[in-house]
Amino acid sequence: MAEADLLTRLAAIVGDRYLSTTPEDLIQYGTDRTRHWPPAPLAVVRPGSVAEVQAIVCLANSEGFAIVPSGGRTGLSGGAVAARGELVLALERMNGIVAVDPESATLTCEAGVTTAAVQGAAATAGLCYPVDFASAGSSHIGGNIATNAGGIRVLRHGMTRAWVRGLEVVTGAGERLALGHGLTKDNVGYDLLQLFIGSEGTLGVICTATLALAPPPPPRVVLLLGAAELAALPGVLVAFRERCALSACEFFPEAAVARVIERHGLTRPFAATHWYLLVEIELATDTATEQALAVFDALLNQGLVSAGVMAQNEAQARELWRLREDISDTLAGWSPWKNDVAVRPALLPAFLERANALCTVQFPALEAIWFGHLGDGNIHINALKPAAWSTDRFRAEGERLSAALGALVQEFHGSISAEHGIGLLKKALLPYSRSAAELRLMRAVKQLFDPNRILNPGKIFD
Numbered sequence: 001m002a003e004a005d006l007l008t009r010l011a012a013i014v015g016d017r018y019l020s021t022t023p024e025d026l027i028q029y030g031t032d033r034t035r036h037w038p039p040a041p042l043a044v045v046r047p048g049s050v051a052e053v054q055a056i057v058c059l060a061n062s063e064g065f066a067i068v069p070s071g072g073r074t075g076l077s078g079g080a081v082a083a084r085g086e087l088v089l090a091l092e093r094m095n096g097i098v099a100v101d102p103e104s105a106t107l108t109c110e111a112g113v114t115t116a117a118v119q120g121a122a123a124t125a126g127l128c129y130p131v132d133f134a135s136a137g138s139s140h141i142g143g144n145i146a147t148n149a150g151g152i153r154v155l156r157h158g159m160t161r162a163w164v165r166g167l168e169v170v171t172g173a174g175e176r177l178a179l180g181h182g183l184t185k186d187n188v189g190y191d192l193l194q195l196f197i198g199s200e201g202t203l204g205v206i207c208t209a210t211l212a213l214a215p216p217p218p219p220r221v222v223l224l225l226g227a228a229e230l231a232a233l234p235g236v237l238v239a240f241r242e243r244c245a246l247s248a249c250e251f252f253p254e255a256a257v258a259r260v261i262e263r264h265g266l267t268r269p270f271a272a273t274h275w276y277l278l279v280e281i282e283l284a285t286d287t288a289t290e291q292a293l294a295v296f297d298a299l300l301n302q303g304l305v306s307a308g309v310m311a312q313n314e315a316q317a318r319e320l321w322r323l324r325e326d327i328s329d330t331l332a333g334w335s336p337w338k339n340d341v342a343v344r345p346a347l348l349p350a351f352l353e354r355a356n357a358l359c360t361v362q363f364p365a366l367e368a369i370w371f372g373h374l375g376d377g378n379i380h381i382n383a384l385k386p387a388a389w390s391t392d393r394f395r396a397e398g399e400r401l402s403a404a405l406g407a408l409v410q411e412f413h414g415s416i417s418a419e420h421g422i423g424l425l426k427k428a429l430l431p432y433s434r435s436a437a438e439l440r441l442m443r444a445v446k447q448l449f450d451p452n453r454i455l456n457p458g459k460i461f462d
């Protein structure tokens with residue numbers, strides 16, 4: 001079918017105003033936060049219902065064009081990039097909270113609702129949706145489920161997967177499936193719902209979701225600690241975990257803190273040191289604050305930490321969190337080459353030592369900024385582009401760094417993508433974390449749900 005006819009058919013499904021081919025929209029909707037691939041979609045379509053999504057997917061099957069499902073486009077692996085003439089299917093109009101069910105402690109919403117809006121609706125009902133990260137104001141629930149997003153409280157609440165109780169999806173073959181139905185327990189054969197979580201838009205378009213909600217969180221106390229040595233950080237985590245109800249444990253270096261403070265004009269909490277650890281503790285008991293301070297004192301005496309502050313109120317807690325949460329956006333100015341690796345927390349000290357040596361010895365020209373979710377064994381290693389380097393030279397070196405880290409991760413039986421997914425960015429690294437047999441089965445699953453390969457082709461694997 002000629003392109004003009006195709007666009008006419010799409011406009012007939014969604015209405016003229018929800019189909020766009022303007023250059024601004026093609027650029028805006030054709031990329032995520034990676035910026036490595038120039039956007040080049042065919043068009044952007046914004047359906048308003050599951051029926052419209054299904055009609056678009058069926059048309060793609062009959063006419064043989066590719067679709068890129070698109071949420072908030074905050075992804076960090078190129079999953080939502082449309083660089084090869086695909087149709088962007090943006091879920092943003094499907095952004096309603098359908099129902100909150102306090103008795104079942106669940107919330108049902110459309111896929112295009114933002115993570116923050118879900119958190120807000122849960123809080124209004126006196127409950128909590130505890131999955132959280134710095135992009136929550138822009139990312140969509142559909143995107144969070146499609147990437148199985150993690151975030152800052154995984155060590156307490158788990159990843160997105162832990163909270164999904166139901167999904168309505170349109171598969172790549174155009175079938176409409178209602179899965180899970182909000183149930184907590186449902187052992188009826190293979191769990192198809194789980195397959196869509198983390199599938200990065202390659203198996204189906206997520207249209208609605210039912211999420212479990214938690215009780216409202218207890219008050220929290222937030223501490224920021226300074227340490228001279230990277231090697232000290234895992235010991236600090238263990239000390240707090242043994243005596244406190246940890247809800248977050250994040251680490252980051254002075255190189256990131258200095259940039260965040262400069263960009264946002266923040267106040268430095270204490271004199272600069274090499275490493276920082278942000279610890280958030282739930283005040284579940286009357287003595288929780290004293291216990292946290294006792295752990296801090298002991299760590300000071302042992303010389304594992306060199307300085308620290310405890311937030312005295314919620315405003316101060318939020319200020320301390322900014323030092324961590326603003327890192328990703330602040331570093332965007334240096335076009336970082338991102339690595340998102342994980343090892344079992346017990347292996348962290350050995351892994352950090354080896355990875356640190358690898359970066360400094362083999363890649364001395366790249367400034368590597370390390371930060372992440374220490375409590376989950378998840379480290380983001382962002383290599384910054386030297387100003388004098390061309391994009392191509394930097395990319396080649398970034399790929400070499402990722403491969404070297406991949407080989408190290410494989411030695412530790414870790415993950416080359418802890419929470420950001422594979423998308424376009426990490427396809428070459430798959431064999432470091434998945435066996436040939438696993439990859440063969442993954443491709444067979446893709447074939448089953450999307451036999452004509454119309455959904456996000458080229459993402460996860462070619």
Ligand SMILES: Cc1cc2nc3c(=O)[nH]c(=O)nc-3n(C[C@H](O)[C@H](O)[C@H](O)COP(=O)(O)OP(=O)(O)OC[C@H]3O[C@@H](n4cnc5c(N)ncnc54)[C@H](O)[C@@H]3O)c2cc1C
Nearest residue numbers: 071072073074075079133140142143144146150151201206
């Ligand atoms: C400042 C910042 C901080 C971040 N912090 C974290 C963090 O701590 N933890 C973390 O895990 N991630 C983090 N991210 C990454 C990102 O926010 C998450 O991956 C998020 O889940 C992506 O959601 P999105 O709606 O933006 O998805 P998009 O980027 O739009 O899409 C991501 C993938 O999901 C697919 N997709 C989107 N919607 C659907 C749908 N309805 N149906 C099927 N497939 C769909 C896309 O095709 C793509 O493959 C961060 C990003 C930024 C910019």
